[in-house]
Amino acid sequence: MSNPPVIAAVDGSDHSLRALEWARTAALSRGTGLLVAHVLPDVSQLYAGRRSSLHDPNEPARFADPVGDYVRGVLEAAPELPPEVRYEALEGSVPEALRVIAAEAAPMMLVMGSRGRGGFATLLLGSNSRAVATTATCPVVVVPHADRDAPGGAPADGAPADGAPADGAPGTYSHGADPHGTAPPAAGASAGRVVLGLHAAETPEDVLLFAFAEAAARGTTVQVVSAYAVPPGPTLIVDSPFQVIPPEALADDGDAVPAEREMLRAQTERLAPLRSRYPQVPVEQAAVPGDAAGRLVDASRSAALVVVGRHHPRRRSLLMGSVANAVLQHAHGPVAVVPALHPDEDS
Known part of the structure; x- marks a missing residue:
């Protein structure tokens, strides 16, 4: 992407889809690209490590990534997309993987939800959101979950x-x-x-x-x-x-x-x-x-x-x-x- 992109961190949860929509409109308003980043679940990371270590050509080259497929479908249904959209599947812990891609892509901002798929319903802010906002080398926009919307919305x-x-x-x-x-x-x-x-x-x-x-x-x-x-x-x-x-x-x-x-x-x-x-x-x-x-x-x-x-x-x-x-x-x-x-x- 020629201009600094907007990164949207997603995991398929409703919270992350709110962040994805916010990132899409931010990229459109800034006239820049959108990079959708997803940290693979542990089972997919274990499969990728096993395939790499065994060098087995009979194993399929691409492992299942339902979150990636789902997010692509969500974006295809959007009324308008930024000039360039790219999807990146990451490995490692969520905070570290997002910190690394933010350092490499030098984005305009990184956008994520306040809670991920594994967060407790009573938490106001998830541990991954806090960790990324604390350590990322770029601005981090945290989009709160629907429960924290102001009553009745904006005046x-x-x-x-x-x-x-x-x-x-x-x-x-x-x-x-x-x-x-x-x-x-x-x-x-x-x-x-x-x-x-x-x-x-x-x-x-x-x-x-x-x-x-x-x-x-x-x-x-x-x-x-x-x-x-x-x-x-x-x-x-x-x-x-x-x-x-x-x-x-x-x-x-x-x-x-x-x-x-x-x-x-x-x-x-x-x-x-x-x-x-x-x-x-x-x-x-x-x-x-x-x-x-x-x-x-x-x-x-x-x-x-x-x-x-x-x-x-x-x-x-x-x-x-x-x-x-x-x-x-x-x-x-x-x-x-x-x-x-x-x-x-x-x-």
Whole structure:
């Protein structure tokens, strides 16, 4: 494939077929190829090893791969396919096999379901999904199973999810907005915005680039959510809505919380290069008191995609960051976990 492909990891389960459909549409919107990867079950891997070791020409060259045949049939029934579709059967453990093919293919992203065929029904996130999102060298999009869909789906007529500011509502800080603060509708906009979890001082540039590129491909808005610390006090209101500052409030002290003003200023400075690179992408900025992960989970109810960084680029730990882990566990829609692809560069 000439351009970086989108990889869809499948195992024949309903969860993986949801991920396959998401990957198909992502490849179409990006104008790139689709690589469908399936890790063979143990019995097929044992047969392949036996045939190779015995060098028996009487054994059939191709062993049964019902998942591969089934997925090919699903794709053939799709209304539209990317310019190039390839299927790859892999051997080894699921996390390691997917990590290797991601390193070799250098894909735009790897898409997989939140639970595989062998997952317990009560698990929010399968072990393979967690392992791949933690170690892959490319962005990993985890598509949740149907049980985690927001009740009733995305709000109708563009209404916001609980806790998320409406487009053009008072207090919404939007880039590319009209004098009344309403962002112009994008041509062919997809359902839901791309929500970016941003720590202005720490989030790697690769995370921002991925979010803006995905919004540009979908013709939708990027909503940037950053959290600031709130000291406990007698008047603290738990689970209050987003507190968002309009542009005019940034010019003077006003009645706004100083931490919010400072957070939005930091956001604006960090986002300036992305706005120049993607002038067609409307941007909304939100400063959130306290819990970033909880607000991102709330926003996932109506978002097309939530984008988070995997961990701080200067921390060499193999553990996933707490925000990324919490959002993966509880989000109601697809989540992209983006590593620092250029860890030696300053964020």
